[in-house]
Amino acid sequence: EVDTRVDPAHCGACRAACARPRASSTCVASACAVTTCEAPWANCDGAAPNGCEVDTRTDALHCGRCGFACGPGQACVDARCRAEELLVFGGALSFASSATTREVYRFDLGTRAFTSLSPATPDGPIPSRGRHLAAWDEPRNRMVVWGGVDGTGTPVPTDTWALDFAVTPPAWRKLVTTGTPPSPRFAPAYALDAATSTLYVFGGTTELGEGLSDLHTLDLATLVWTPVHAGGATGAPGSRVNAVGAF
Numbered sequence: 001e002v003d004t005r006v007d008p009a010h011c012g013a014c015r016a017a018c019a020r021p022r023a024s025s026t027c028v029a030s031a032c033a034v035t036t037c038e039a040p041w042a043n044c045d046g047a048a049p050n051g052c053e054v055d056t057r058t059d060a061l062h063c064g065r066c067g068f069a070c071g072p073g074q075a076c077v078d079a080r081c082r083a084e085e086l087l088v089f090g091g092a093l094s095f096a097s098s099a100t101t102r103e104v105y106r107f108d109l110g111t112r113a114f115t116s117l118s119p120a121t122p123d124g125p126i127p128s129r130g131r132h133l134a135a136w137d138e139p140r141n142r143m144v145v146w147g148g149v150d151g152t153g154t155p156v157p158t159d160t161w162a163l164d165f166a167v168t169p170p171a172w173r174k175l176v177t178t179g180t181p182p183s184p185r186f187a188p189a190y191a192l193d194a195a196t197s198t199l200y201v202f203g204g205t206t207e208l209g210e211g212l213s214d215l216h217t218l219d220l221a222t223l224v225w226t227p228v229h230a231g232g233a234t235g236a237p238g239s240r241v242n243a244v245g246a247f
Helices: none
Strands: 022-030 030-039 075-076 080-082 085-091 098-110 113-117 135-139 142-146 161-163 171-175 189-193 198-206 213-218 224-229
Touching: 030 135, 085 135, 085 142, 135 189, 135 198
Parallel strands: none
Antiparallel strands: 022 030, 075 080, 085 098, 098 113, 135 142, 142 161, 161 171, 189 198, 198 213, 213 224
16 A cells, blocks of 8 residues: 655665754655755755754854854854954054055954964955955955055955955955945055844945045945945945944
8 A cells, every 4th residue: 555665764774764963755666765954954965864963053164054154263152163263364564664564463352362364366466455345244254345545545346355254265255246336546445244144234435535425335245236326325434534333
């Protein structure tokens, strides 16, 4: 009365049930297969016998989803890679000099010690800069950098860079964005809406010292720039430089 090729209660043989840990299973060609997993568990090895074997909330090799590994010194907490550290990038070297740097330092909040990083540069070195913006893109395990001014007082190009911590050593990557980015500028106000991975950029100044008052967003998931308000929008702040933002 039983077709052991497809019956999940008798898969391949009588009473050989396809019950698997934290999984819904089916019988295909007399072999058990995992169909769905109980969140947040996942079947990352693709094998049916052990069911859904990975807790993606805490597994540093499969953080948030199968195959997404956290970087060195990072832990998987609530399905996101985290490190108890502060990153310091770039800047002008002093008020007396216009020279800027591309140096990156990591400050460990546990040991209270700074470490100089030597990132890989598969897309070439990021131009040194100051008065730029930098935001931590947590779901993609990277620091995103945009804008700023070089050592000659010229705004850097409107390209977007990310320091990728999903690899060892961390690597600078030049991101390919679409949409309409802000014009070249430095000293803008900016803030990150981490819940929606949206970076807001407001104002700043041009090479000629002209203040700006336009507002743009960058979707860090899709890398699409979107103008929100043009300069001088009704009710908006006027042009300003070195303002700050928070979300």
